[in-house]
Amino acid sequence: MTAHPALKDISIVNDVLILKKNHKIIRRMQRVLPGPEIHGYQVWGSSFLIMDYLLENPPKKKAKITEIGCGWGILGISCAQHFKAKVTAIDADEHVFPYLDAHAMLNDVNIATRIARYEHLKPADLKGHSLMLGGDICFWDNLVKPLFSAIEAAREAGVGTIIIADPGRSPFHKLAKRCQKAFGATLVTREISSPKKLSGELLIITQ
Numbered sequence: 001m002t003a004h005p006a007l008k009d010i011s012i013v014n015d016v017l018i019l020k021k022n023h024k025i026i027r028r029m030q031r032v033l034p035g036p037e038i039h040g041y042q043v044w045g046s047s048f049l050i051m052d053y054l055l056e057n058p059p060k061k062k063a064k065i066t067e068i069g070c071g072w073g074i075l076g077i078s079c080a081q082h083f084k085a086k087v088t089a090i091d092a093d094e095h096v097f098p099y100l101d102a103h104a105m106l107n108d109v110n111i112a113t114r115i116a117r118y119e120h121l122k123p124a125d126l127k128g129h130s131l132m133l134g135g136d137i138c139f140w141d142n143l144v145k146p147l148f149s150a151i152e153a154a155r156e157a158g159v160g161t162i163i164i165a166d167p168g169r170s171p172f173h174k175l176a177k178r179c180q181k182a183f184g185a186t187l188v189t190r191e192i193s194s195p196k197k198l199s200g201e202l203l204i205i206t207q
């Protein structure tokens with residue numbers, strides 16, 4: 001069967017519709033809007049690793065979930081879609097949100113958004129949330145301290161599970177070491193074959 005023409009330049013990953021970079025909506029937004037400035041210009045692979053992990057280890061239905069460094073927010077959108085999660089998507093860069101909003105509309109889910117830096121997150125911002133997630137967010141050495149501070153805030157707020165995923169870069173390993181020492185965090189390797197062959201590591205911090 002041939003796909004509906006409206007699905008041209010759209011990929012479907014775990015039932016989430018994702019606009020490809022050459023989709024006319026993306027091209028139009030790139031033309032008329034200021035672009036994301038801190039690498040939030042596409043969907044990054046580690047988000048798919050967390051998505052895959054959560055499909056196997058699902059949170060409770062309607063859980064409150066925070067996605068930090070959300071970029072286009074595909075991970076949070078997937079949680080809203082699969083688990084009816086109440087998602088808050090946070091990013092330092094306001095320019096990612098038109099892309100997130102377009103995908104939330106396309107997938108018919110509501111996502112709350114907030115402009116904030118990791119280091120400014122306070123326990124009060126995360127109270128009542130059971131999960132904090134982030135894919136491909138620890139890619140510079142100067143992100144280790146801010147992310148550790150966000151993790152501390154989440155733990156203080158009582159967030160039960162924090163999952164950060166990465167292909168395995170050195171700043172991520174620095175963060176992982178600090179979290180293993182401070183909170184007994186675990187590091188789990190994960191491989192997926194869809195939307196493409198990908199492998200990486202999940203830093204999982206529970207309490």
Ligand SMILES: C[S@@+](CC[C@H](N)C(=O)[O-])C[C@H]1O[C@@H](n2cnc3c(N)ncnc32)[C@H](O)[C@@H]1O
Nearest residue numbers: 038040043044047069070071092093117118135
């Ligand atoms: C590589 S992108 C990953 C985006 C998304 N998680 C994904 O997997 O597609 C990193 C994201 O982190 C955001 N970011 C970078 N530094 C940040 C900070 N200090 N606080 C909050 N967000 C930040 C960027 O704006 C960008 O959207």
